[in-house]
Amino acid sequence: MSAKINLLAVSAVLIATCGSTAAAAGEPSPGDPDQAKDAVVQVLSDSASGTGFVYDASRGLVVTTASLIAGESRLDVIIPGKRQSVPAQLLGSDLCQDLAVLELISPQQGLKDLRLGDSDQVDAGDPITSLGYPSAGSDTGADVVAAAGEAKTETDVENGAPSSPDYPSVIYHSAEVKDGATGGPVLNSDGEVIGVNTGVFIEQDAGTGEKHRSSSVAIASNHAKSKLPGLVAGDMKNDPGWWLGAVSDPVLPKNAAAVGIPEGSVQNAQKRLQDQGVDGLFLLDFRKNSPASSANLHQGAVITAVNGVEVSSVSELCDVLEPASAGDNLQLKGVYTGVGSAGHKFGGSWTAELNLEGDS
Secondary structure: OOOOEEEEEOOOOOOOOOOOOOOOOOOEOOOOHHHHHHHEEEEEEOOOEEEEEEEEOOOOEEEEOHHHHOOOOOEEEEOOOOOOEEEEEEEEEEOOOOEEEEEEOOOOOOOOEOOEOOHHHOOOOOEEEEEEOOOOOOOOOOOOEEEEEEEEOHHHHOOOEEOOOOOOOEEEEOOOOOOOOOOOEEEOOOOOEEEEEEEEEEEEOOOOOOEEEEEEEEEEHHHHHHHHHHHHOOOOOOOHHHHOOEEEOOOOHHHHHHOOOOHHHHHHHHHHHHHOOOOEEEEEEOOOOOHHHHOOOOOOOEEEEEOOEEOOOHHHHHHHHOOOOOOOEEEEEEEOOOOOOOOOOOOOEEEEEEEOOOOO
16 A cells, blocks of 8 residues: 655644735725736745735735644744734644635735626636735845736646645636745736636556646635635634644655654654655644643654544545534544654554544
8 A cells, every 4th residue: 555644744834914005994906917916925934935915905804814823832824015924823724625714813904805706607617816925034125926827628637636725616727836836826818816826636647657746726716705704714624724733745844843742753653654654634733722721632643544434635634524513523643653752662552532622
């Protein structure tokens, strides 16, 4: 069996975004991508950088992807034109839908928001523009980058596989989405948001084995419209990043180092687990007073099953969490890796019960 160990970075997050223009708060951007850039912000954390966009300028609300901010204890937003960061707080997050809403902690004048368009009206071949901050890191002087492309049909990418959960409604497009541009908007020719960039499809050449990007993937705007009101109200029901943590693949050594685990330790543990054919979710860190910490789970352990169902990907974990509600119990099984704070030898098994009761 080909084993795959995903990374669980367990903690709540805050993040932010905003834009600065002479327009009145709440005024939608016109079709010109250069003007739409004023509503696209850079999101910075201790271990990653990405993109978001202003959803409601009057309230300072920002939409980004849950996978970008999950597991982070501190986030800042760089405002276009002002070259300064603004802190924000998390209102709601759903990793299974890869959507999150944040609120700027301090009021900002002159924000412009972007209008959500009708993704059902997008046809294959329609021109689109993707906006984001690719590989900008912590550079506060970075500019928004616009990447032109066109919408694609699902059959155009049928041989690929997304590096994200199986979201129920997505837009495929040809514009390149580099690291750092995740969470940014995809615009139609009218400057309306018809998608939120979340990842890429990766194809592997059957002959050479080489992998390459075949298409970019964005959460469809109409699906986002149905989820955002709940997230604004604080819905965390289906967010593993709230109950357990955020999953990424492969394990990123820099994320381990950020919480005090030597990079080499994680890499060695991952290889040993792969050699033994063990699939699971790697627990990297925990939020204080979270259900995971209350269940006495251990940093560095691997979850292999939830409620009797084997889990090795975000999608599988989301399937288990979908029917769960606050107050429910989750039965967890896993193995120790010998790294982190567990203090257990590699290969030992463990079980735990986690109550979805939220913060205390």
